[in-house]
Amino acid sequence: MDCLFCSIIEGKIPSNKIYEDDSVFAFYDIDPQAPVHFLVIPKEHIASPAAITPENSAVVAHVFEVIARLSQELGLENGYRVVTNCGKDGGQSVGHLHFHVLGKRSLAWPPG
Numbered sequence: 001m002d003c004l005f006c007s008i009i010e011g012k013i014p015s016n017k018i019y020e021d022d023s024v025f026a027f028y029d030i031d032p033q034a035p036v037h038f039l040v041i042p043k044e045h046i047a048s049p050a051a052i053t054p055e056n057s058a059v060v061a062h063v064f065e066v067i068a069r070l071s072q073e074l075g076l077e078n079g080y081r082v083v084t085n086c087g088k089d090g091g092q093s094v095g096h097l098h099f100h101v102l103g104k105r106s107l108a109w110p111p112g
């Protein structure tokens with residue numbers, strides 16, 4: 001299957017990786033729309049939010065756990081937006097489920 005984000009997960013296309021575990025991958029967006037803009041994606045190829053089912057939805061909860069941790073580590077403790085676009089009319093341009101995290105670092109970052 002020809003999927004940009006599957007290729008990024010497999011390392012066939014380079015990315016600015018932030019985090020990876022067994023089921024989730026996170027990397028900076030190549031065209032940032034906020035001072036801090038990264039994407040969190042399931043490693044399993046799920047085409048869009050419309051393709052979330054009872055069988056594959058557990059990874060979505062894990063995505064949000066990872067977002068909570070990474071946003072803290074990257075200095076977004078004052079808040080951030082999480083966005084997922086669905087389908088052509090929803091502005092989805094890459095056919096692999098992804099969650100945008102957009103925010104700016106707090107003045108207290110980095111800690112210490």
Ligand code: AMP
Pocket residue numbers: 004013015027028029030031032084085091092093094095
């Ligand atoms: P969407 O429009 O919701 O499908 O978002 C797709 C996002 O993927 C856009 O914000 C793009 O800037 C981003 N993107 C596309 N190609 C790459 C890439 N090679 N590395 C990182 N981000 C990318």
Ligand code: ZN
Pocket residue numbers: 003004005006007044045046095096
């Ligand atoms: Zn994919």
